[in-house]
Amino acid sequence: MASRAEDEAMRHAIALAAFGLGTTSPNPVMGCVILDAQERVVGEGFHAYAGGPHAEIVALAHAGERAKNGTAVVTLESCDSVGRTGPCTRALIQAGIRRVVIAVSDPNPLAGHGAATLRDAGIEVEQGVREEEAAAGNVAWLTAVRRGWPYVTWRVASTLDGRTAAVDNSSEWITSEAARIDVHQLRGEADAIIIGVGTVLADNPRLTVRNVRDGSLAIRQSLRVVVDGDGETPDDARVRDGLADTWIATAAEVGTGPDGLVDLRALLRGLYRRGVRAALLEGGPTLAAGFLSAGLVDRVIGYMAPKLLGAGRPSLSGKELSNGVGVGILREPIDLEFTEITLVGPDIRYTAVPRYPARPSEPSLTARLTPQVPKKADISAEERASSDIMRGVPIRGGSTKEKGED
């Protein structure tokens, strides 16, 4: 059983891990706290960017000699493979760690069997501490790795009467500045932002991650993806401005589904191969209906403005949705569960999770985990202030994605 100090250290390690959201793919987020033999916190760390030191390495460096005979508390099973940074199990063994407390076992076979290696070296290993909480913090990565395509969040901005654009197709802006700032936080935490060519033609969006007030760009940009069957994205479209990587995903490249449109499942598998684990769907009603009817949305984040339009584009169009069991909207709708509702400025932000009936080929992981994915912004000021590691965190430049795990 984990001691109180270990349990508290795990809570802190989970908060630390969330600082890596958006910059660690294709790796998971991970946090680590080192306790000395008297259970005092002597080291802490998190994995900040792919290719950078893992959480254990940062925390062990912080602890130095004080780690000897201590306990390492980790949100995810320590890696055992010689990737870009060397196995963390070896670092823990060499530091003289006596006990390791793990929240979630690593589902990635490439990472090896860290817990077994530690036990073989005579280290006491405890698994499953605050497991659900830690898994929720890594829900995008865990879901993606277990099934082989990214975790998809559909983000939609609508009026109180469910309109996402006016009759003339204009939609800037339905939601408040505060809500749009929140969207850029979501963009920053995603590896890819997906829209359909209809949105390019209607809005000519930038799809960059930026400061909404002054337009300045974030250091790291997400991959922009335009689902564009016939390659009709204009040469002068903003998504081609070179400020971030862009993939114009045509039917010729990705393949087509039974409806003759771009095969969205193949699209997602292609994104996974490019290192994408968390994707943000920002497309219009047609593409959103395509994703939903294929059962490819894991989470909905909606911003609802206290405005009424009376006419205009609904949030979904072009397809009658069903949950895959029956046919027809009324008899078998897609059921969702609200997991969070909050005010962002004057607008309501809701988070909802589709409850697709279990499909034999897909693990029902999203149903098991509460997807209250902690965001960097959710971490309290005290949490920040109490963390030495918050100072001088390296930030990865550029937008190039690494393809392999490390």
Ligand SMILES: NC(=O)C1=CN([C@@H]2O[C@H](COP(=O)(O)OP(=O)(O)OC[C@H]3O[C@@H](n4cnc5c(N)ncnc54)[C@H](OP(=O)(O)O)[C@@H]3O)[C@@H](O)[C@H]2O)C=CC1
């Ligand atoms: N309020 C909000 O949150 C948002 C509002 N909007 C608004 O939505 C409107 C644009 O909507 P819409 O035209 O529906 O744009 P979409 O972004 O949904 O693009 C739709 C196009 O995507 C292409 N596509 C390729 N494969 C698929 C597939 N498998 N399933 C579905 N679509 C596919 C199709 O074009 P093709 O056949 O050529 O490949 C289709 O016409 C604008 O008015 C915009 O302002 C847009 C985004 C967000």
Ligand SMILES: Nc1c(N[C@@H]2O[C@H](COP(=O)(O)O)[C@@H](O)[C@H]2O)[nH]c(=O)[nH]c1=O
């Ligand atoms: N209208 C509307 C949104 N619309 C979405 O934002 C895109 C514009 O992105 P960018 O050019 O990067 O600012 C646009 O194409 C559409 O996907 N978003 C919102 O948060 N609130 C809104 O009211």
